[in-house]
Amino acid sequence: MCYVNIRVLMVIQGAPMAHVHFMYISCNSRGYYIWQKSYVxxxxRFDLRTRDLQIAHKRSKILLSxxxxxxxxxxxxxxxxAHLINERDMFIEEGIHLEANYIYWINSGNLPSRQQNDSRFQAKGHKISQVADExxxxxxxxxxxxTFKGNKAAIDYLISLYGDKDIQSFNKPKVASFKKALKNKYKSEFSSQSMFKKVSALFSFAADKRDYITKNPFSNMGYKKIKKINPRISVSTESHKKVLELIxxxxxxWWLIQVLYYTGMRVTECIQLTEQDYVYIADKGQKIACISVNDRDGKRIKNSSSIRTIPIHKNLLQSGIMDEKPVFPWAVHNPVSNAVANLFKKIDV
Incomplete structure (x- = not known):
């Protein structure tokens, strides 16, 4: 092993001492330059894949940054x-593409002038943030x-890890390192999977809707089927009665707890109910009191299968639900979901 400060003096004899600043580089016995940096x-330490000192210097500066x-x-x-090795490989790949373009121009007999090189050889990239905006x-x-907030948070996290790179530069090794970063960030595998799917959706958009990339590097890199760590627990009649005593x-x-218990509706569905959603449905000559779960007037539902009509339980009818037709003041589900969870914690459920 010969260290770079010795090799620089040998290679560029007579150069000003200001040039002897290629830190973090050494060269091995085969003449290849090595990048190295101490951390924790x-x-x-890894190969820069070149025997050219100036090229090694350029790659070293990018890696250090x-x-x-x-x-x-x-x-x-x-x-x-792993991130640094990916950065090295991307820089090398970009250089290969540039050289291939140059050879094409030579063979075509239409070589552009030096002033034109940068604009004509530089492949037009698409930054992750630009594709995300589209x-x-x-x-x-x-x-x-x-949904927008969650997707944007996932893309912002990706950019915070890797920088706002061209989307074409993202490859499967980088996807693997992203999965590892998610594992370190989240305790829950469900949270990691959710973030992974959001970012993968962006790359699917870039491949399928824009042709910015030939294929999605996230394909076949997803998670195995995750077992539910916290399965749903049914609420017993006794627990339900105990909670009502606290309200x-x-x-x-009180009405929300009742509707949730007797209908199985989601909290988000309940808090969007209007008086018009309490309906009577004719069935075999009888009127059946029901709650209509629908997407009218901009109401949000999980999917089209969520639209349904639910017959109202006799206990709700005896409580006068069709007379009062309760509607709820909450605009978002988080506060009320937390309130319901806290009630059940008080009775040790």
């Missing part, structure tokens, strides 16, 4: 090393506000 007591950005965002040694604009009419009779929360 370990040495990140990437290293300083990454160490602010994650602390895992193996993850940072995705948001195309899907905004179909997404709920919370003011016929208050908003």
């Amino acid at each position: 007591g370990k040495l990140i 990437t290293f300083h950005r990454l160490k602010k965002e994650c602390t895992d040694f193996d993850e940072i090393r 995705w948001y604009n195309e899907m905004k009419s179909e997404w709920r506000p919370l 003011e009779h016929k208050s908003h929360l």
Whole structure:
């Protein structure tokens, strides 16, 4: 092994000492340059894939810049090393494409002037943020506000890890490192899977709707089927009665607990009920009191299968639900979901 400070003096004899600053590079016995940097007591070290000192210098500067950005965002040694190797490979690949374009121009006999090289050889890239903006604009009419917020948070997290790179530069090794970053970020595998799917959807958009990439690198890189860690627990009649004793009779929360218990509706469906959703359905000459779950007037539902008509339980009818037709003051489900959960915690359910 000969270290770069010695090799620089040999290679560029007579050069000003200002040029002797190729830190973090060494060269092996075969003449290939190696990049190395100490981190958390370990040495990140790998081949720069070149015997050319100037090329090694360029790659080293890019890697050092990437290293300083990454160490602010994650602390895992193996993850940072994998990111840096991906960065090296992308830089090499971009150089190969540039050289291929140059050879094409030579063979075609239409070589552009030096002034034209940058604009004509540089492949037009599509930054992740730019593709994401196109995705948001195309899907905004179909997404709920919370869906947009969740998708944007996932893409913002991706960019915080890797920078706002061209979407074409994302490959399967980088997808693997992204999965590892999600594992470190979230305790729940469901949360990791949710973020992964959101980012994968962006790349599917780039491949299928825009042809910015030939295929989605996230394909076949997803999670195995995850077992539910917290299965749903049924609420017994006794627990239901105990909770009602903690609430003011016929208050908003009292009615909500009753409707949830006797209909099996989702909290989001309940809080969007209007008086017009309490209906009577004719069946064999009888009028059946029902609750209509629908998407009228901009109401949000999970999917088309969620639209249904639910016969009202006799206990709700005896409580006067068709006379009062309760509606609820909550605009979003989080506060009331937490309130319901806290009630059941009080009775140790």
